[in-house]
Amino acid sequence: MAATHGSSIPSTMKAQVIHTFNSPYKFEDIPLPGPPQGLELLIRVGAASYCHTDAIFASGKFGGNLPMVSSHEFAGTIVALGSDVAQFNNINEGILTKLEIGTRVGVAPRPFNPCGKCWECRNAPEDQKGVDDGVKFSLRCPQASTLGINAHGGFAEYAIVDCRQVVVLPDSISFIDAAPLMCAGYTMFSAFKKGDFKPGSRIGIVGCGGGLGHVGLQFGAALGYEMVGIDAQDGPLQLVKNLDTGAKIFDARVTEPEDVLKALDSGAVKDPRERGVDAIMILPETQMAFEYGMKILRYHGTCMMISTPAEGFHVSSHDVVLRDIKIVGVLPGRRAWLLEMFDVVAEKSIRPVSKKYALFQVNELVKGCEEGQGGKAVVDMTLK
Ligand SMILES: [Zn+2]
Ligand SMILES: [Zn+2]
Incomplete structure (x- = not known):
């Protein structure tokens, strides 16, 4: 057990890791990320979805950091909070549901640790700004990281995310249904x-x-x-x-x-x-x-x-x-749109069609997508 995370959180986790481009994922035990700093959250992943961007990253066309845990659209439960999350909750009181330990969230491909200071953050058009988030930043901030490209993503039991990337999920939406909605x-x-x-x-x-x-x-x-x-x-x-x-x-x-x-x-x-x-x-x-x-x-x-x-x-x-x-x-836009999307999803019973895989089956998942099975492919953490 890692003292820094508290007693209920393990010190290692299962993850699917890319070590070299154009080669299969490796299923292995790696140290738990964190503990969360500043505006970060530690999430226990419930489901993680595969995006075409993950395939492009694995091909090496983007560059990016290796080794890397892929997936930038996932959902799970908050298990630890960075020191500035309480202030984030206060700034957004009445706008966003409070982020607390145990809160179910979806994680979107919004920027991880955007700077809020660069030209891009100061000058992005309104639809590409995190204008609902207290500190203004651009969704394209070049100083920010992107999960699954240069910061570890959701093909693991736990992930560190930025609280500006998440949305609190309605109770009626499962992790399996939420994950593919977070990017697609x-x-x-x-x-x-x-x-x-x-x-x-x-x-x-x-x-x-x-x-x-x-x-x-x-x-x-x-x-x-x-x-x-x-x-x-x-x-x-x-x-x-x-x-x-x-x-x-x-x-x-x-x-x-x-x-x-x-x-x-x-x-x-x-x-x-x-x-x-x-x-x-x-x-x-x-x-x-x-x-x-x-x-x-x-x-x-x-x-x-x-x-x-x-x-x-x-x-x-x-x-x-x-x-x-x-x-x-078109790229994913304002946070208000993400919130509105979940209102429509809940009200109109919109559900992505997903094929489910266990975490150890990610290479099989990739093959299914390459063969054009349609819909989405999602890792369901309850499958062992
Ligand atoms: Zn995507
Ligand atoms: Zn910036």
């Missing part, structure tokens, strides 16, 4: 908030059956939008058909964009400016998926770029200049 759900909800679409808008999602897409379809339907989903794999297509969101779903392998346009209005709308979706959210990393989305977007529509392929996307200047398509990038 938060990102998609931020896309709807950032898009600020008119009520009843028609919104398309390319890659609708993946980890982000299938949650996005549920959010869109819950927020009252007319949803259109595109995918090109059997598993993900079946997954979203089973969700019963009312979305119109198309298989891009057998449906040309022109056929989607005709199907949306039963061929009644002839003016090419008017036909199509008001906004398209692009999730896959391929140029083909990007172009498919652009082709079903109406004039003056919005393309929301959510993926970041290394080679980028080729954008047609015809689309931007002559069709007046706006291109908007």
